[in-house]
Amino acid sequence: MTSEQTAKFEIVAREDFSDATYLLEVYHPLMAKAARPGQFVIVMAHEHAERIPLTIADYDTAEGTITLVIQAVGKSTREMQQTCTVGSRLHGIVGPMGMPSPLGQAKKVLCVGGGLGVAPIYPQARGFKEAGAYVIAVIGFRTNSLMFWQDKFESCCDEVIVCTDDGSAGIEGRVTAGMELAIGRHADIDECVAIGPPIMMKGAADVTRPHGIKTMVSLNPVMIDGTGMCGGCRVKVGGQVKFACVDGPDFDGHQVDFDDLMSRLGRFSEQEKSAMKRWSESCRMAQQVPDAEPSGPDPEK
Amino acid sequence: MAKKKTIRTIPQERTPVAEQDPQERVTNFAEVSHGYSNEEALLEAERCLMCPEQPCVAGCPVSVNIPGFIQKLSDKDYRGAYDVITSTNLLPAVCGRVCPQENQCEGVCTVADTLEPVAIGRLERYVGDMAITADWVNLPYVEPADFRVGIVGAGPAGMACAADMAKAGCEVTVFEAFHESGGVLRYGIPDFRLPNEVIDAEMGNLEKLGISFECNTLVGRLFTIEQMIDELNFDTVFIGTGAGYPSMLGVPGDSLNGVLSANELLTRCNLMHAKEFPDYDTPMPPARRVAVVGAGNTAMDAMRVCLRLGAEEVFCVYRRSRTEAPARAEEVHHAEQEGIRFKWLTNPVEILDDGQGGVRGMRCVKMELGEPDDSGRRRPVPVAGSEHDIDVDLVVVAIGTNANPIIGQTSKLSLNKWGYIETDENLATSMPGVFAGGDIVTGAATVIEAMGAGRKAAGQMKQYLGIRDIDVPYRLEGADTLFGIDQRERNFVRIRIPA
Numbered sequence: 001m002t003s004e005q006t007a008k009f010e011i012v013a014r015e016d017f018s019d020a021t022y023l024l025e026v027y028h029p030l031m032a033k034a035a036r037p038g039q040f041v042i043v044m045a046h047e048h049a050e051r052i053p054l055t056i057a058d059y060d061t062a063e064g065t066i067t068l069v070i071q072a073v074g075k076s077t078r079e080m081q082q083t084c085t086v087g088s089r090l091h092g093i094v095g096p097m098g099m100p101s102p103l104g105q106a107k108k109v110l111c112v113g114g115g116l117g118v119a120p121i122y123p124q125a126r127g128f129k130e131a132g133a134y135v136i137a138v139i140g141f142r143t144n145s146l147m148f149w150q151d152k153f154e155s156c157c158d159e160v161i162v163c164t165d166d167g168s169a170g171i172e173g174r175v176t177a178g179m180e181l182a183i184g185r186h187a188d189i190d191e192c193v194a195i196g197p198p199i200m201m202k203g204a205a206d207v208t209r210p211h212g213i214k215t216m217v218s219l220n221p222v223m224i225d226g227t228g229m230c231g232g233c234r235v236k237v238g239g240q241v242k243f244a245c246v247d248g249p250d251f252d253g254h255q256v257d258f259d260d261l262m263s264r265l266g267r268f269s270e271q272e273k274s275a276m277k278r279w280s281e282s283c284r285m286a287q288q289v290p291d292a293e294p295s296g297p298d299p300e301k
Numbered sequence: 302m303a304k305k306k307t308i309r310t311i312p313q314e315r316t317p318v319a320e321q322d323p324q325e326r327v328t329n330f331a332e333v334s335h336g337y338s339n340e341e342a343l344l345e346a347e348r349c350l351m352c353p354e355q356p357c358v359a360g361c362p363v364s365v366n367i368p369g370f371i372q373k374l375s376d377k378d379y380r381g382a383y384d385v386i387t388s389t390n391l392l393p394a395v396c397g398r399v400c401p402q403e404n405q406c407e408g409v410c411t412v413a414d415t416l417e418p419v420a421i422g423r424l425e426r427y428v429g430d431m432a433i434t435a436d437w438v439n440l441p442y443v444e445p446a447d448f449r450v451g452i453v454g455a456g457p458a459g460m461a462c463a464a465d466m467a468k469a470g471c472e473v474t475v476f477e478a479f480h481e482s483g484g485v486l487r488y489g490i491p492d493f494r495l496p497n498e499v500i501d502a503e504m505g506n507l508e509k510l511g512i513s514f515e516c517n518t519l520v521g522r523l524f525t526i527e528q529m530i531d532e533l534n535f536d537t538v539f540i541g542t543g544a545g546y547p548s549m550l551g552v553p554g555d556s557l558n559g560v561l562s563a564n565e566l567l568t569r570c571n572l573m574h575a576k577e578f579p580d581y582d583t584p585m586p587p588a589r590r591v592a593v594v595g596a597g598n599t600a601m602d603a604m605r606v607c608l609r610l611g612a613e614e615v616f617c618v619y620r621r622s623r624t625e626a627p628a629r630a631e632e633v634h635h636a637e638q639e640g641i642r643f644k645w646l647t648n649p650v651e652i653l654d655d656g657q658g659g660v661r662g663m664r665c666v667k668m669e670l671g672e673p674d675d676s677g678r679r680r681p682v683p684v685a686g687s688e689h690d691i692d693v694d695l696v697v698v699a700i701g702t703n704a705n706p707i708i709g710q711t712s713k714l715s716l717n718k719w720g721y722i723e724t725d726e727n728l729a730t731s732m733p734g735v736f737a738g739g740d741i742v743t744g745a746a747t748v749i750e751a752m753g754a755g756r757k758a759a760g761q762m763k764q765y766l767g768i769r770d771i772d773v774p775y776r777l778e779g780a781d782t783l784f785g786i787d788q789r790e791r792n793f794v795r796i797r798i799p800a
Contacts, residue, residue: 051573247706
């Protein structure tokens, strides 16, 4: 291995799914080789940036890339939306972190992705398919225009159920509606994997609980190092404290204390708001600068 | 030769060191201690008796030739003093600041039988700082050995091991999971105790030895220890990943939003620069009234960070008494000066919810000391009916750490029942060619002990590779004559014959 290989972190491709959701392919051959479904990375966009955990959405050993799908929600992810162009480099990316998802002996699997969670559910669906399972994907979006990767799912799943909140594509309703539909059709689903916002995963776990279907969820709490050192990502599972970064990120959805998770995700909401406000203002200032220029002396004259 | 010094002829008082005024320093992150001036250093150096027993050398985990460097200092041969220290310790400016000298060199100093011990740590720092200012670096002649050495973790253990292996001519690569090297020196110890510039300068010297650093590399997950040997062609590997995995309190309210580990608080503040939020993106939890649970160095650092971030009141809650507190004496003293409220013999039993997921207080009980426990310290037992609440909105937990599980999860190395890596007395793990040392073997200890382990492992790794050790070996059994034949055979370094 050489430092050229590991230190590059270059963005080699980018795709914008919507105003808010974008995909980055990052060159990191060693990580592409090591990554497994369910694992995540920690990204630092620039020297002053936060370390943010992002689930690996895909990896390509031949191209030496890993794929991240990001939603611009806070200051850091919006800033990345502007700065992470093809050819630019991340300040740091470390991983793959966390325990790979156990793609066990399940014969019929329900893979549920909601919103941004549609991306990281993809390698799991593909992994189950490669392991010989019958795979039903349920992917949900707010609306038609936010949809992505339906084709990728169709190429690796036996069935794909699309749900939109407004009914603009697929069935109308949340992923739980799609899950009910799938469970109604197939009484023999033996495992479910659900990734998405905490409230969605909580809902998904509630759907499968009465049917006794084992349900794994992927938790993405606030973390710094991602190596078990800070304890910021601790979650309650079955009454026990676990660190999502090294004990997870996948846990039994029927055991996870989602209310605790949602409360902990709001730990820094005040600071996040102030950072967002400050950043938006600085963006506006930056936009005003070109307007101000013509009033200065023109060097051409 | 100067006349032999006696306990009566040396300066009787330990030379005090100038410090930032406590009221002033709690408002900034600048270093507390200004360090000795030249006059002060020379005066303090006079206090060393140059006793023949040299208990201080034996008291040092890396066996720095302490009387040797102090003699050079007295002779105003500053560069010579630096070379003496750095022949065994590459980080004098760091160690002078963070070693628990009172339990090591200074604790056994002969002068301390009668007077205050020689301020060895301050003298070491003086020499280390001078080297940084003058840009000295002690680069020995290195004979290429054609071996590749992989080091996991760029903290004190890994760096000490890396330095010795590089000096033995090996091609050394250090892998670090964080985006910056330094380990606990970087993420754990705050600027007011160990400025970043000092770490940068002394770490820079390691790069000058030809060591390469690969940050953002999580060994175990990006590649395993087995792959390092089998696929990445390292001839030998040293694991110095530290203890990691903080213990939480395990009382009701433990997962409230106002409860965090000292590791998290310090990492946010030091490595991620949360103290400079919003210029840096990482935020700090708001802290008006803070309780820090524990009384080790990490606890002291956490409390003093909170003060500097503007907390109105900071409590130290510790279930034993001051005598048992594991922190360096100087840190407790500095914390007291800065206005930390110590609640000795107090133990939290519950963290109280403010109804919005935050903390409104901490319920505690008073403790009293009973019979000695396994650690030899008197076991604290709760006093019946002593429950009381402390009004705090942030609780920082600094009660120690458990073994980090990543290497254990991903390799076939033998672990002990607590999850630490099992080694023999030579720090060899169950896997041939793989050595381990520091906190991941012993559990949480000190920077210098980790460095000692790194150096000890390096000695064994050289033996494993068949490299003859031209350097002074790590504290060989009964090695009174360290100026041995090997040194003479391999180079032209002048040999000193012990008097």
